[in-house]
Structure formats: C-alpha cells, structure tokens
Amino acid sequence: MQTRACVLHAQEDVRIETCEVGEMGPQQVLVRIGAGGVCGSDIHYYWDGGIGTIRVTEPIIMGHEVAGVVEAVGANVTRVRPGDRIAVCPSRPCGKCKFCLDGEQQHCLEMQFFGSAMRKPHTHGGFRDRLIAEEYQCEPMGDKVSLGEAACTEPLAVGVHAVNQAGSLMGKRVLVTGAGPIGALLIGAVRVAGAGEIVAMDISETPLKTALAMGAQVAINAALEPDRLLADYSANKGYFDVVFECTGVSAVLKQTFPVIRPRGTIVQVGVTGSADIPINALVGKEIRLVGSHRFHHEYAEAASLIREQRIDVKPVITKTLPMEQIAQAFEIARDRSSQMKVQLSFAD
Numbered sequence: 067m068q069t070r071a072c073v074l075h076a077q078e079d080v081r082i083e084t085c086e087v088g089e090m091g092p093q094q095v096l097v098r099i100g101a102g103g104v105c106g107s108d109i110h111y112y113w114d115g116g117i118g119t120i121r122v123t124e125p126i127i128m129g130h131e132v133a134g135v136v137e138a139v140g141a142n143v144t145r146v147r148p149g150d151r152i153a154v155c156p157s158r159p160c161g162k163c164k165f166c167l168d169g170e171q172q173h174c175l176e177m178q179f180f181g182s183a184m185r186k187p188h189t190h191g192g193f194r195d196r197l198i199a200e201e202y203q204c205e206p207m208g209d210k211v212s213l214g215e216a217a218c219t220e221p222l223a224v225g226v227h228a229v230n231q232a233g234s235l236m237g238k239r240v241l242v243t244g245a246g247p248i249g250a251l252l253i254g255a256v257r258v259a260g261a262g263e264i265v266a267m268d269i270s271e272t273p274l275k276t277a278l279a280m281g282a283q284v285a286i287n288a289a290l291e292p293d294r295l296l297a298d299y300s301a302n303k304g305y306f307d308v309v310f311e312c313t314g315v316s317a318v319l320k321q322t323f324p325v326i327r328p329r330g331t332i333v334q335v336g337v338t339g340s341a342d343i344p345i346n347a348l349v350g351k352e353i354r355l356v357g358s359h360r361f362h363h364e365y366a367e368a369a370s371l372i373r374e375q376r377i378d379v380k381p382v383i384t385k386t387l388p389m390e391q392i393a394q395a396f397e398i399a400r401d402r403s404s405q406m407k408v409q410l411s412f413a414d
Contacts, residue, residue, distance in 0.1 A: 067086070067087040067196065068084050068085065068086055068087065069084070069085060069086075069087050069194045069195045069196040069197070070082055070083070070084055070194060070195050070389070071083055071084075071085050071127045071190075071193065071194035071195075072127065072128050072129065072193035072194065072389055072392045072410075073085075073125050073126065073127055073128075074111055074112060074122055074125065074126050074127075074128050075125050076115065076122065077112070077113070077114065077115035077122075078112060078113065078393075080112060080128065080392055080393055080396070082389065082390055082392070085127075085194075087196050087197065087198060088198050089198075090138065090140055090198050091140055091198075092140040092141045092142040092143075093140050093142050093143060093200065093201050094139075094140045094143070094198050094199065094200055094201065095136055095138070095139050095140065095143060095146060095152075095198070095199050095200070095201055095203075095204050096136070096137045096138040096139070096196060096197075096198055097134040097135070097136060097137065097152065097154060097196065097197055097198070097199055097204070098134050098135045098136075098137050098195065098196055098412075099132050099133070099134040099154075099192060099193075099194060099195060099196065099197060099412045100133060100134045100135060100151075100213035100214075100411065100412055100413075101132065101133050101134070101212070101213040101214040101216070101217040101386075101409055101410070101411055101412070102129045102131055102132040102133075102192055102193050102217055102389075102409060102410045102412065103129075103131035103132075103217045103218060103220070103221065103247075103383075103407050103408070103409045103410075104129075104131075104395055104396065104399045104407070104408045104409065104410065105129075105130060105131055105220075105221070105247075106246075106247075106248075107130075107181075107182075108128050108129060108130075108181065108396070109396060109399055109400055111126075111128065111181075111183065112128075112393075112396045113396065113400065116183060118339070120182075120183050120184050121183065122183045122188070123183070123186070123188075124186070124187065124188055125188075126181065126183055126188040126189075126190060126191070127181065127190035127191050127192075127193060127194055128181045128191050128193045128392075129180065129181045129191040129192045129193030129194075129410075130156035130179065130180035130181040130182070130191050130192060130220060131156070131192075131217050131218070131219075131220040131221060132153075132154050132156075132180070132191075132192035132193070132197075132217055133151070133152065133153045133154060133207065133213045133214075133216035133217040133219070134151075134152065134154065134213060134412075135149065135150070135151050135152070135213075136148050136149060136150045136151075136152060136204070137196070139201075140201070142201075143201045144201075145201050145202075145204060145206075146201070146204045146206055150204075150206050151206070151207045151208065151209065151213060151216065152204045152205055152206055152207055152216070153204075153205045153207055153216045153217065153219035153220075153365075153369050153372075154180075154192060154197075154199050154203050154204060154205075155202075155203040155204075155205065155219075155220070155365045156179055156180030156181070156191070156192065156203075156220060157171070157172070157177065157179055157203075157360070157361075157362065157365070158177070158178040158179070158200065158203065159171035159172075159174035159176075159177055159362070160174055160175070160176035160177070162176075163175040163176060169362075170362075171362040172227070172359055172360040172361060172362050173359070179360075180192050181193070193389065193392070193410060193412075194412070195389075195412050195413075205219065205365065205366055205369035206369075206373070207219075207369060207372065207373050208373050210373070210375060211372055211373060211375065214383055214386060214409050214411075215372055215379050215380060215383070216369075216372060216373075217409060218251065218372060218379040218382060218383070218407065219365060219368045219369045219372055220365070220368075221247055221248055221251050221407070222251045222254070222255065222368040222371065222372065222377065222379065223360075223361040223364045223365040223367070223368035223369075224248055224251075224252070224335070224358075224360065224361055225248060225251045225252030225253075225254070225255040225256075225335075225368075226255045226361065226364040226367050226368050226371070227358055227359075227360065227361035227362075227364040228252055228255075228310055228333050228335045228358040229252070229255045229256060229259050230364065231333050231356050231357075231358045232308045232310070232331050232333050232356070233331065234259075234260075235256060235259040235260055235261045235307075235308060236259070236260040236261075236262075237260065237261070237262040238261050238262060238263075238307040238308050239261075239262060239263045239265075239305060239306045239307050239308075240256050240261045240263065240264050240265070240306060240307065240308045240309070240310070241265045241266075241267065241295075241299075241306045241308070241309045241310070241322065241325065241326075242256065242264065242265070242266045242267070242277070242282070242309075242310045242312060243267045243268075243309065243310070243311050243312060243313055243318050243319075243321075243322060244267075244268060244273075244311070244312030244313035244314075244315075244318070244335075244336055245266045245267070245268040245273035245274055245276060245277040245282075245285075245312075246268075246273055246312065246402060246406065247382055247406050247407045248312050248335060248336075249266070249268070249273070249277070249310070249312035249335075250273065250276045250277050250280045250381070250382050250406065251280070251377075251379065251382060252310055252312065252335065253266060253277055253280040253281050253282050254280045254281055254371075254377040254378075254379070255368075255371070255377065256281065256310070257280070257281030257377075258371060258376055258377060261308075263283060263284075264281055264282040264283055264284075265282065265283070265284040265285075265286065265299075265306070266278070266282040266284070266285050266286070267285075267286040267287075267288050267295060267318075268285075268286075268287065268288065269287065269288050269289040270287075270289070270402055270403045271287065271403075272384075272402070272403060272404055272405070272406065273402065273406065274286075274287060276381050276382060276406050279381035280377075280381060280382070295321060295325055296321070296324055296325065299325040300324040300325050303327060303328055303351065304324060304325050304326045304327040304328070304330065304351070305325055305326075305327060306322075306325055306326050306327060306330060307326075307327060307330050307331070308326075308330060308331050308332075308333065309322045309325075309326050309330070309331070309332045309333070310333050310335055311332060311333065311334050311335060311336055312335045312336045313336045314336030314337045314338040315336070315338065316338060316340070316341035316342050317342075319332075319334065319341050319343070320341070320342055320343070320344060323344050323347040323348070323351070323353065324347070326351070326353060327351075328351040328352055328353075329351070329352045329353070329354075330351070330353055330354070331353070331354040331355075331356060332353060332354065332355045332356065333356050333357075333358050334355065334356065334357050334358065335358050343355070381406075382406050382407045383406070383407050383409060384404075384405045384406045384407060384408065385398055385399075385405055385408045385409070386408075386409045386410070386411055387408070387409075387410060387411070388410070388411050388412075388413075389410045389411065389412050391410075392410060395408050395409075395410055
C-alpha cells in the first residue's frame with residue numbers, strides 16, 4: 067500500500083511524494099489521516115532548514131499534529147476499531163530508559179517524535195494520507211468534534227502539561243504572555259483548571275481576540291500599550307500568582323518579574339537561546355521559575371477535554387488548505403497578524 071506524503075528535502079523545498087505505508091504489526095493501527103496542524107517547528111524547518119543546531123539533513127515527512135480515522139487494526143489491538151475517529155500522539159518513548167521507567171517519558175533518551183530532525187535517520191511525521199501508528203498512540207475522539215479539532219490535541223497537551231507544572235490554579239490570578247496557538251490553547255486549559263482571573267498579552271490583535279474567545283478576561287496589546295502591564299499590575303510587589311511565558315522572548319520574560327507576587331510561579335513554555343533573568347527579583351521575591359517540555363499522559367487529558375467539548379478549540383483554527391498547498395500553508399502560517407493555527411486536510 068502506498069501513501070502521498072509531504073516531504074521536506076531542504077529549506078523551502080517541500081514536495082508531495084508517494085511512499086510505502088509499510089506492514090502493520092499485531093499491536094499497530096492503520097490510520098487514514100484527515101487533518102494536520104502546522105506547528106512552529108514545521109515553520110522553522112521549512113523557512114530556516116532547522117531549529118538552532120537541529121538541521122534537516124535528509125528528506126523528512128513533516129508534521130506531528132494529526133488526526134484521522136482507523137482503517138484497520140492489528141490482531142492484538144483492543145483500544146480502537148476500524149471506523150473510529152482518533153487523534154494520533156506523536157510521541158514514541160522507548161519505555162526502557164531511566165526516564166521512561168521513572169514516569170518521565172517526555173525526557174526519553176531514545177524518543178522518536180513525529181516529524182523531528184533531532185535524530186538520524188530523521189523521524190518521519192504525519193503529513194500523509196495514511197500511516198501506521200502504535201496502539202498506545204491512538205486516542206479515540208468520538209463523533210462530536212471534527213478531525214481538525216482533534217488535530218489540536220497535541221498543542222493543547224503542551225498547555226495541559228504547562229498547567230500541571232504550575233500546581234493548582236484554582237482561584238489564582240494568571241498572566242499568559244504570548245497568545246499564539248500554544249498560548250491560546252493554554253488559556254483554555256487554565257480556564258478549565260479553575261483560574262479566577264486570566265490576563266493575556268501579545269503584540270497582535272488576532273491572537274488577543276482568540277485569547278478572549280478561549281477564556282481570558284483581559285487582553286493587553288503590548289505594541290499599542292507598552293507600559294500597561296507594569297502600570298496596572300506591579301503595585302504591592304506584584305499581582306499575579308502564576309505566569310505562563312509563551313513567547314520565548316527574553317525581554318518579555320524580564321517584564322513578568324515586577325508583576326508576579328512574592329512566591330509566585332513563572333512557567334517558561336516558549337523556547338529561546340538565552341535570557342536576561344533579574345536574579346535579585348528572583349531571589350528577593352522567592353519566585354519559582356519552572357520549565358515545561360512537551361507532555362506525556364497529558365495527551366490523553368487533552369484529547370478528553372476536546373472530545374468532551376470542555377475546551378472549544380475552533381477559535382484557534384483560522385485556515386485549512388489541502389495537503390497539495392503545503393507551501394502556501396507555510397507562507398500563510400508565518401503571518402501572525404492574521405493567522406493562528408493553519409491546518410492541512412488530507413483526502414485521496
């Protein structure tokens with residue numbers, strides 16, 4: 067059996083090619099992919115040829131935010147059946163290293179993550195008509211949400227893991243800096259976790275409108291009101307109990323220290339090379355600065371939140387194009403002034 071796939075050969079060189087699906091094992095599932103979301107890492111691979119020191123050095127099938135319909139199952143599969151609509155988790159930890167055995171699979175030493183150029187050979191991703199997945203990667207999504215919504219499970223799982231890194235949010239005052247797809251979906255998770263107040267900050271109106279739709283009560287445009295965050299929230303040693311920093315911009319992280327209360331928590335979600343951290347404020351206010359990397363069990367939690375419609379992800383999806391227009395999708399996706407989550411549709 068063959069499938070069409072979106073294969074990146076080099077910077078700005080992505081092609082629709084035909085390749086073999088492979089043989090399905092007894093604990094594997096054949097999935098007909100219906101929808102896939104373009105992630106920031108995909109955008110960097112396409113426009114920059116990699117992310118930092120991680121470079122695309124050989125052809126790689128792109129994509130890790132995918133959902134589809136089960137076409138066939140292996141002899142030992144019991145979790146899903148043909149016809150089930152599922153989200154496909156892109157993580158394949160080894161299950162044997164010290165981190166996997168300690169329940170910290172997101173730090174697996176031999177992680178195989180869909181569409182990642184971190185390893186050689188590169189790990190092929192999910193932007194294709196059909197793929198074979200492990201049974202444990204398949205999360206049933208029911209019939210109430212679209213496959214496009216189901217494909218948002220992966221980025222939502224990043225937000226759910228970040229929320230879990232912060233501890234209880236019940237009744238807390240929360241600031242989210244950066245309201246792109248990850249930040250906006252994270253706001254949905256923060257709302258479900260019981261936060262008492264959610265403030266979002268960004269430099270574009272489209273993300274801020276989405277942030278309000280996802281559950282934020284206040285939206286600050288830092289490009290138009292650069293002094294508002296400090297003016298409104300820095301009195302009496304700071305206002306927020308928890309900050310989720312989703313931009314990865316050093317200057318933004320630094321801005322959060324005056325507005326977080328003593329013994330508050332900053333969860334760093336956005337990635338960057340380095341940052342200027344005000345150590346005196348970190349120490350003097352006893353602030354917890356916590357990193358957040360991917361997810362593990364949170365993928366199932368995110369799938370449940372979407373499946374049960376406790377979080378409506380539709381405001382995040384702003385454009386859907388057929389897989390043949392993947393290059394156009396990358397062009398559109400980097401326009402953050404008008405786009406949030408750009409998705410691809412897959413059909414024979």
